[in-house]
Structure formats: structure tokens, C-alpha cells
Amino acid sequence: MSKPLRVLHSTKPYAQHVQGADAAGVVRLKPLNPTVRLSELVASLSIGTDIGMGQPEGQALRTCHLALGVAREMGLDQKQCADVYYIALLRFVGCNSHADQDAAGGGGDEMAMRRALAPVISGEPQELVPHVVRHVGAGLPAGKRVRVVAGMLAAGPKQARAVTTATCEVARMFATQLGLGAALVRALGYQFEYWNGKGLPDGVSGEQIPIAARIVMVARDLDVVTRVGGRQLGEAMLRRRRGRAYDPAVADAFHRHAWSILAGIEEESLWDQVIEADPMPSDPLDADGLNVALECCAQFADIKCWFTRDHSPAVSNLARRAAANLGLDAIDVETIAAAGLVQELGKTGVQNGILESQRPLTNSQWDTLRLSTFLTQRILARCHGLEAINALASSHHERLDGSGYHRGLTGDRISKAARILAAADAFKALTSDRPWRTRLAPDAAARTLGAEVKQGKLAHDAVEAVLGVAGHGDTLRRKTWPSGLSDREIDVLRLISLGRTNREVAERLFISPKTVGRHIENIYAKIGVSTRPAATLFAMQHQLLS
Template sequence: SQHCEAGARLATRLGMAESVRRSLAHAYERWDGKGYPAGLAADEVPVAVRIVTVARDAELWARRAGWAAATDVLLHRRGRAYDPAVVDAVVADGEHWLAGIGDDPCAAVLDAEPAPALTIESGNLDLALTAVADFADLKSPYLRGHSTGVSRLAVAAAEAAGLATADATTLGRAGLVHDVGRVGIPNGIWDRRGPLSAEQWERVRLHPYLGERVLHRCALLAPLADLAARHHERADGSGYHRGASGDQLGLGARLLGAADAYHAMTENRPHRPALTPAEAASQLLDEVDAGRFTRVEVDAVLDAAGQVSRPPRVSRPAGLTEREVDVLALIARGRTNKEVASVLVISPKTVGHHIEHIYTKAGVTTRAGATLFAMEHGLLSP
């Protein structure tokens, strides 16, 4: 029932005909009246539903077990789940029809659409893309409102970064559809509370690629495809799905990636609670220190989100990052790992990693040595 209602509402928002909306609203009805959501029977069931139900199962059984098995299933369900007239037509000619489908049935369906084809006027494009964004975010309760939130933040960040109005508009549209590929990944992965397996992580890394392929199928949306597909790429090449880096990532792609990262941090996820805006800002700046983002896109996103950035990064001794300097200053004054974590709003484990890096870079092995290094380089000044 939820699928039916969601499909019908999407059809309405996309301006589809009432016959399409009604068919989607009753997609699981049966000829014998034992379906749902309304228990329609016989000719009450929309004819499109009667045909699609038989065609769907005929293709599935033929692919999995052969046409003879498919025929047996259809005849067994004739007059029960299926309209007898539709079964008779498919049993008679279905094997021939299946053989002639070709390797791109989607294109064949579009080519067969009767005139006049439904089109979306340019003025309604944002409404249509927002409908698609909401539909994609239904994939998981943790994602509700994510795509529209990322889009709004990306547009505001583009304005803060000085992008032209047209470029900001394109970025906002890419933000709306950046996660359509999530629909192709099982819910069990998105809603998993524990660590992902290697195989599950590979599935996650596929979702920008799937979204890119979907968008490229539509000439109007193709210009958004490359930009939307780069929302998990990072400046140092550590992102996915292509591992793009540096000059391969334009400002728009970097802004979208930073907006997506910040917005996701402020949302609940199955493996962690939502961060506060200040905590998300701090983590995003840590990503700058690590080289995964640059200050340009992060400062623009934080400005758009109403968060304060750090002063511009200055050269630090031994290649220490700003966060490592923060940790060093606190441990030099006797703070424990747990106390440092509380002050900087990070985990004690992360503090431990920072301390390991500090020792390596400073060439010391004890806190006393680290403290002397900090004093020698004037890192304890207020």
C-alpha cells in the first residue's frame, strides 16, 4: 500500500495523466479481488495493471525457468490473480514478443509512447526534480529531506563563493538528484547499524555511478550527471566512484561534495546520532586539514550554514595540522585524552591518532618531549 500511494503521489507531482496515477495507486490489485490497497476486482482493476502484472511475471518466469514454466504459472493463475483475456494473449504470443524485445527495453518503451509525449516545461523543472529528490529520499528513514537540504545548502554556498547565478542554479539541480542512485542499493545496507563488509562498501561506492547512468538517459538532465556523480569525490583523490582529484574537480563539484558532507553530518544515521552544526563544522574543517577538501568550498558551505570557520591556515612546524596543534596545546598543559576529546568535540580514539601523528612529525616519543617541542615553537601562546 505504501508503494502504491508513493507512486501515485509522484505521478501527480510530475504532471502525469490521471490514468497513470490511478494505475500506480492500484498496482497490487488482483483480478479476483484479493489484492490491495482497495480490493478491486475484474474490470474494476485498471487495464494497465492487469496487463503489467501478467507481463511482469511472464518475463520473470521465462528468464528464470523458460517459457514452458512461465506458461504453466500464467495458466495456473488465470482467473485468480490475472485477467483471463490478458493471460490468453500472452500465452499465445508472449514468447515471440519476449524474443523481440532487444537489449534496451527502456528505449523501446519510450519510442513506442503515443503522441503527444508528456514533457516538462523549463519553468516546472525544479518542481519535477524536487519530486524525484523526495522519492529517492524515501529509500531510508535516515535520508528523509536530505536531497532538498543539500540542494539548498549548495545553492547558498555557490552564492557565497561568488558563482554566477546560472551556475548556482545548475548546482542546486544537481543537488536535488545527486542521490538518485541510492535507490539501486539495498535498504539493508543503508540502514545497517554496524560496520559494512567489504562487499557492502563496494555497493555503496556504486551509487554515484548508478545515478550518473540514470541522469544520462535524459537529454535534459545529462548536463547534471557528471556534477551530481562527483559528490563523493575528494580533493586528494580518496573519494569515489572515479577517484578524481585536484584540477579534475571543478568548484561546483567541490561545493556539492562539501554541502553533502556537512548536511549528512547533521542528520541521524544508523551508526551514529546527528552532530550539532558546530560539531559538523569542526569535522568538515578537519577534512580540510587532511587534504580531502579545500578551504574555498568549506568556507563557502560554513558561511551558508551560518557557522564560523577557522582563521586561514598558516604554516606550522613539522607539517602539523591545525587540529594537531590544538591537541598538542592541550596535552602539553596536562589534559588527558578524554579531556582533550571533550574540549575539541571529537572521540578519545581520534585524539589518540592525532597524538601518534604529532609524535611522529615532531620526532618525540613522550608527552614531555611533545611539550618541549610545543614551547620551542611557540605553540602554547593563547
């Protein structure tokens, strides 16, 4: 018979349990391995973008290797080559920011839609439209497919501009957060511009497009198309898009050099090839740099769904404080905190149509959902130095009775750290809104967790520790908001970041939709964005959704 739950409190601030806390009681995350480099974490994120874009794992690495090889053949200097390198890896890091929109327009499966569009992403209308009709929505019931294709064609350039603008803005914000150079950040805004000025989002043309962006566009397209139809199809694409989407000089350079570069790729050692090829290798990340990179991972994962946009940092914070109160040593506490930030990376590979479903999931959909922790493991698997973090992050859905996923671990095979992370994740999920239910009050969530303890799923001491720190965070009341935002603008920003329409915001705040629109315009002007996905990322980066 299980013991009754008691809330495990401590009279000291949680950080004072941990060696290395500063005077303010803040634990600084220390690198768990001194060899973790920015290039490795960005390359890991690129695996996530491959999955989110419906591409085979390693597609961005191949793009990077190919683009960098051609850039060197063209005589680009070291700094320009470094821009090529990171743009190739970060080009689609904004994909999750509009996954909900893409899924809504793609019949619930944003990855299938993106995979179908990949060969013609840089094509002109005469190439794009027939391809959409033939390939988008394949596998859907006939009536649903007709609606998907018709909706995509009707949305046309307006929707494409909105998506490309969001992708570029979000990618630039991530690159800025990671401390990458100004030229690289600028170039990420030109990823979908065409040489002839008919690209998106701004119709920039010719030499106005940074050379790094011009090279990466061709590299990605060529890799995708040659995988579909081989060299012959790739060469035909280069000829067809030369002088249109592609800079003629860049297209000619790929025609001369791409095939030998592609032939030299060894899939089993591709990761090592790309990491070793970094034109400007950085020093190992320090404590702050590692924490920022892991926070970017959290934001990349959490932005995918409106109801998870404050999830991972909250889980990290809960788990860290609970672990400290249970007396775990400093390294274990740091590992748990880091794992909480990256635990949801694998959700990138689960269709939004499943994640946002208000109906009970089918067996097939459950199988897909259970793959999420496996995908987290895959995304981080090659990043040397994060092995302990990865093992823990990919175990947060394990349950003591073996009913969890993806390994089906039981009892003592689940570490104490993993038990704490599981309890923290469950509490945060229960006390947050979901498409199929409203959030539970903390007391109701505690009763639900207690029932899971009695059923032998969650650990008694882990749940006690999480409940003991829940609601007792070290939040400070702000006197000012970032970028000069007003209290009302913060209210509006929070609501639109959580997926609310202008009308829903108006009803919630007792103002008119027109007033909401004016507030949104002011918010955009103050924070320097033009899309809701970018505004949402701003709110996440500044921890405005907690």
C-alpha cells in the same frame, strides 16, 4: 599549510547574485537542455526501481514495451495505452518507502528478498508458500534464514496488505505530483488486485480493476518468469493464473502476442524503443516541470532511510547558495542545485542493512556503499539533457586527495561545482542524526569540515562558502499548515516520518501513546492516506521535515 577557515558571508540575498532571480529573490530552475521529456525522467526512475526491486536494469522498460504491445493488439485507445505506458514504468516507484521494513524482514537485504519473491508476487498461497521456503533468505546463515522465512510466513497477509497499500499510495502520490492524469493515478491503486478478488490491498475483482493495471501485472510477471525459466515456464504461469490473478482475456492476449513482442526487443536499443513508443509524447519540460520531476527523484531516494528524508533538498539549497556566493554563473548554479536533488539516487542499490548499520562497515560493505554514485550515474545515463547534472551528481563523494568514490578523482579533475556539492553534502550529513551517532552542532560540524580541508580532502573555498550560508536560509514562518493540519499534528507527522514509534513520539511530546494514535488517525484523514510511508512522502513533498 592551509589557510584558516573563514565564513564567507554576503550582504545580499543569495539569489540576487544570480541572473534571473525574481523580485522575491527566488531562482527558477531553467531547463539545461530543451529536449528533456517527462517520459525520459520517468524511465530513468524506472531504472532505479529495477535496482531497488533486485531486478536487472531495464526490467521495467521491458515490462513497458511488452505491456504496450499487448495493449495495442487488444485495441486499447491512445489514452489507455498511455496509462499502460506510465503504470509499467511507475509500478514500483513506492518501493523505497518501505525499504526499511523489507530489510528488517529480509535479514538486512530488501533487494534479495524482493528478487526472491518476484516470480510469485501474483501467485496464490499454494504457489507462494513453497517458493518462500525454498528461495527467501538464500545465502544467509542457516539460523538466520529460518528466522527470516518463519517471520515472513507469520506476518502473512497482514504484512503483505501493508506493503501493497503503501506501494500503491506512494506511487499515486508521485504520479499526481508529476501531473499525470486522474485515470492513471487511480489505476496505480489497483496494481496488486486479482481478477478473482483475492488480491491486495482491497480485494477488488473483475472489471472493477482498470484494464491498464490488469495488463501491466501480467506483463511484469511474464517478463520475470520467462527470464528465469523461458517460454515454457511463462506459458504454464499464464494457464495457472488465468481467471485467478489474471483477467482471462488479458492472459489469452499475452499467450497470442507476447512471444513475438519479446523476441523483437533489442536490449541495446531498448531505452530508445520505449521512449519512442510513448503513446502521447509530451513537450519538453519547462522550468517548473523539470524542477518537480527532479524533486520526485529526491523524494524517491531520500525516503529510503528515516535519517535522509530531508537530505537532498537541503543539500541542493546549501550548494546553490554557496555557489552563488562564490560567483559561479547562473547555469552552473542551476546545475549544482539540480544535481543536489538527484545525487542520492544510487543509494537505492545499497541494502538498508548496510545504510542503517550501527557497527563499522566491513570492506565488502564499504565496496557496496561506494557503488552508490556509480549507480546514480547509471540511473541517469540515458536521459538526454541531464549529462552535466549527472556528471556532477555522481561526483559528490570525490575528494581532492583521491580518497573519494567512485572514480577516485584528484585535485583539478574535480570541478569547482563538485567541490561545492561535496562540502554541502558533508555539512548536511554531519548535522543530521545517523544510526551510529547523533547530529553534530553546526560549530562541531564546521570543525570537522575544517579538519578535512587540512587533510586535503575538501576544498577550502567550498567549505567556507557552505558554512557562510548554512543556517541563513530563506525560511518563512508559516501561519497555516497544509491540509488544515494543526501545530501538534505537524509535530507528530514529523516524528513518525523520521521513523519514530508511537511510544517514542509520546515520550518526545509528553503525551500518551493513545493520544499519538488519535493524532495519527486525524492526520491520515486530513491528508488522504492510510499508511506511514504515504504520510512520510506527504511531509517530504510539503517540506515539513526541514
